[in-house]
Amino acid sequence: MTDTRKRLSQILDTITDGILVVDHQGIVLYANHATERLLEREGIIGQTLAIPITTRNHEPQDINLIRRSGFAWAEMRSEPFDWEGTPAYVIGLRDITARKHTEIALQQSEALFQTLARLAPVGIFKTDLSGRYEYVNKRWREISGAHVADVSDEVWQQALFADDRQRVIQEWQHAILYRTAFSSQFRFQHANGPIRWVIGRAIPEYDKREQLLGYVGTITDITDIKRNEEHLRQAAAVFETTREGVMITDAHCIIQRVNRAFCEITGYSSEETVGQTPKLLRSGRHSHEFYTAMWSEISRSGHWQGEIWNRRKNGEIYPELLSISTVTNQAGEISNYVGVFADITKLKASEKELEFLAHHDPLTKLPNRMLLMSRLQHSLDTVKRKHDNGHQIAVLMLDLDRFKDVNDSFGHNAGDDLLQMVAERLRKRLRESDTICRLGGDEFVILLEELTQPESAARIAEDVINTLSESWTLSSGHEVRIGVSIGIALYPNHGTTAAELVQHADTALYQAKGDGRNCFKYFSEELTLAARERIKTEFHLRQALERGELSLFYQPQFRVTDGKIIGAEALIRWRTADGEMIPPLRFIPIAEETGLITVIGNWVIETTCSQGKEWLNAGLPPLRLAVNLSSKQFLHSDICEVIEKTLAKTGFPAHLLELELTESILMKREKEAIDILNRLHELGVHLAIDDFGTGYSSLAYLKSFPLDVLKIDKSFIEDIPRHSDDMEITATIIAMAKNLRMRVVAEGVESPEQMTFLQKHQCDLYQGYYSSPPLPAAEFAYFYAQHCTDKQA
Missing domain, CATH: 3.30.450.20 (PAS domain)
Structure with a gap:
């Protein structure tokens, strides 16, 4: 190197x-x-x-x-x-x-953050120092509804629900200003409508040098929680405020909770109940089998509902409508039982009252027709099942006589008072085994069972007649007397079914009333045939009005002194389309009962006045025409208005019209009758009392009523001169009428001897077959014209 x-x-x-x-x-x-x-x-x-x-x-x-x-x-x-x-x-x-x-760790951390942020069920956000958003995850956008790319302050604040916006912004600004954590509940309003409840939280984020970097936070969607809280609140409110008692037990039937209504109904407090079992309320009325069947049904279907008797804390037993349901957990195991019940004490009382009213008359508390037919049918079934021919069943149909007079005179309250007293008196006089029923109005029915002889029913009927004929003192202090008519039908002689017996008793009652009232009659086949004939007659009578089958005959009234015709009585006749002449005694009573008499009576008045006017126009001398009035026509229609309008319509002079009334009509409502008669008199018509001597024949009322004519009933004339009593009565009537300045007309004169008697006692007028029968209008006009010619000659 x-x-x-x-x-x-x-x-x-x-x-x-x-x-x-x-x-x-x-x-x-x-x-x-x-x-x-x-x-x-x-x-x-x-x-x-x-x-x-x-x-x-x-x-x-x-x-x-x-x-x-x-x-x-x-x-x-x-x-x-x-x-x-x-x-x-x-x-x-x-x-x-x-x-x-470090870089790899940061990258991994960032990747993990992004993954967690993407998958997190909450919204995540990050802001800078001033609170401006730097990052939000997908969930944040979904919850807030702000789906823009960049989330600015304006964007997220506008996404807030309007009612929450100002509050949340102030809370957020306060957290930024004082660098504190942020936590609040508020709502986001989505652009498409839904509102989401959230919990928003944020905390300051610092670096290693404790320098504030910004804020990191989350928003959690609590909409479902809020909704569940509301549901729970509502459920709690319903639980406590419902008027039904609610009891919740665990799977072992240990009471866990009860509501306020439970405590009010049972009398037990919540503290006294929780920890106990429902056996605390048992009344002892139900058998072991009842509860076994109940729990068997709960085990099978998870539910049971029915009526049950339980006991309150004070020992009172009461009925309730109970519903028991099972509650299961997620594993399908029973976790609770819920019992909901209502106190039905009042409902039971109402049901009992309704049941009573359905089978009883509300005024008298007697059984009604429905209960009568049920008991009668039961009696018939019992007798038939036993083949007991030794005992008979009787149905007595009662109708009070003169009850209407009490109603008319003293009012309907007095009538109701009397009906209640009649019911009570019948209860006391009859056996407990007998059934007394009120059909309605003044009609009663008595069911007698186990009669050994038909005469037993008659004896009871006599006793009832005597009992009800006694005087009655009304609560108003008035004393009245009534009677009773009774029809009797026996099983098996007069019918074998309940309907037949009631119908035949009613038929017998009609016969009893026809025979003078205050008596009883047994049913017979003849009565049945007569009843059927009456129904047939009523049907054809209604047709007769429509077909014009009714006509008027006129019977002349002669002056006793010289035989001159000065009047005539209009008499109705009915000739059917087949040419059969139906006598008045057959159809007039039926017309009275059915109410047709008013229509027929008004037709008679108008026809008579029209005919009289026609004769006057034809040049015949003036003639007073008499018309009979029925009680319904006189008292239950405005007869004064009818007469006034008829006279105006026909032009017939009022002084030539004479209205005839019977004594019974005038005595039904005396004060009202006087008022009506005075009004009729003011119209100018003449008033006559017909059939005098067959009714009350009271001199007192003759003085009170403004009457012009008194007609002696033909029953007194027909036996002259054979019976001295009739002669004396007739002479007395004529003398009395003269003293009262009334004209006297004798009806039914048929012999010279009767004429001689009437002349001797200065009777004014007579009518009868001695001089002329009733004649059709045309024949009467001819007869009258000839009579006038002969008198002038």
């Missing part, structure tokens, strides 16, 4: 970086000590190293070296060099292994 090289080696050995001299084949010509330390090898001169050598200058490059302990990193520079006349390269090597390891 030359001195120059020696000196150069000494100098190069002092350098900390490695120095190599290699020829163009890579053979080491020189290496300093630093190179041997870097490669961890000695005596490398003359060896070939795998080090890249270029023929021109290059920027420094990093290379990886192999040494005994592993790899080493070096920064290499190479330059061409003349090594003692030999072309070579001088290579500088700087050991950068530590730096490289």
Whole structure:
């Protein structure tokens, strides 16, 4: 080694970086000590190293070296060099292994950060010192809804929900100003509508010198948590405020929790209940089999619902509607049982009341028609099943007589009061085994079972008649008397079904009322035939009105002294399309019951007035025409208005119209009758009382009523002169009427002897077959014209 090289080696050995001299084949010509330390090898001169050598200058490059302990990193520079006349390269090597390891660690850390940021379920962000965003991850953009490339202050602040924006910005600025941590709950409003709840957190980031670098933070989507919290809050509110009792147990039926309604219904506090079992509430009403079946259903379907009786803390037993459901965990195992129940005490009471009202009359509390038919059918089934021919069943149909008078005179409250007293009196007089039913109105039915003789029903009917005929004192203090008509149908003589027995009893009742009321009648086949005939007659009567089958006959009224015709009574007749003449006694009562009488009566009035006006226009002398009024027509329609309009329509003079009423009509509502009669009198019509002597025949009411004419019923005339009693009664009636300044008309005069008697006692008028039967309108006009001609001659 030359001195120059020696000196150069000494100098190069002092350098900390490695120095190599290699020829163009890579053979080491020189290496300093630093190179041997870097490669961890000695005596490398003359060896070939795998080090890249270029023929021109290059920027420094990093290379990886192999040494005994592993790899080493070096920064290499190479330059061409003349090594003692030999072309070579001088290579500088700087050991950068530590730096490289640091760089690799940083790269790995950055890669890990990017991976974690990409996969993180939370949004991650990083800011500078002033809080401006430098980085956000994908999740941050998804949560916030800010999908722009660069996230500025304006972008993220605009993404905030409007109601939260000012508060969150102030909190963020406060954290930056005072370099404190940031934590807040707020909402982001997505551009497409959804609102996301988040928890935002950020902490200051410092370097090794404790210099603030910025802030690193996260946003966590808590929308589902918030929603669940709201659901839980609502569920808790429902749990505590619902009016149904709720009980939650564990899988072993140990009570874990109860709500407020549970405590209110049972009387037990939550402290007294938790830790107990539902057996605490058992009433003792249900058998072991009941609970076994209940839990069997819960095990099978996971649910049971039904009515159950439980016991309150005070010992009271009450009914509840209970629903039990199972709750399972994620493994499908039962974790809880939930019982929800409602106290149905009031509902049960209402059901009981409704059940009672469905089968009972609300006024009298007696069984109604539905319950009657059920009990009657049960009795019939029992008798038929036992083949017991020794006992009979009786159905008694009752209808109160003169009940309507009580209603009309004292009001419906008085009528209801009377019905309740009748029901109570019947209860006391009859056996407990007997069924008393109210059908409605003033109709009652009595069901008598196990009668040994048909006469037993008659004896009970007589007892009922006597009982109800006693006086009644209403709550208003008024004393009234009523009667009762009873129809009786027996099983098996009068029917074998419930419907037949009730129908036949009703038919018998109708017969009892027709026979004078306040009596009883048994059903018979003749009554059934009569009832069917009445139904048929009613049907055809309605058709008769439409077909014009009704007509009026006129019976002349003669003056007793000289036989002159001064009036006529209009009498209705019905000739069917087949030519059959239906007598008034057959269809007038039916018209009364069905309400047709008002329509028919108004037709009679208008037809009579029209006919009278027609005769006047034809030149016949004026004639007073009498028309009968029914009770419904007189009391239940505005008869004054009807008369006034009819007279105006027909032009018939009012003083030539005479309205006839029976005593019973006037006595039904005396005060109202007087008012109506006075109004009719003001119209100018004449008023007559018909069939006098067959009803009340009271002198007091004759004085009160503004009557013009009194008509003696033909039942008193027909036996003159055979019966002296009738003669005396008739003479008395005539004298009484004269004293009251009333004209007297005798009906049904048929013999000279009767005429002689009437003349002797100065009766004013008469009518009857002695002089003329009722005549059709045309025949009457001819008869009247001839009569006037004969009188003038």
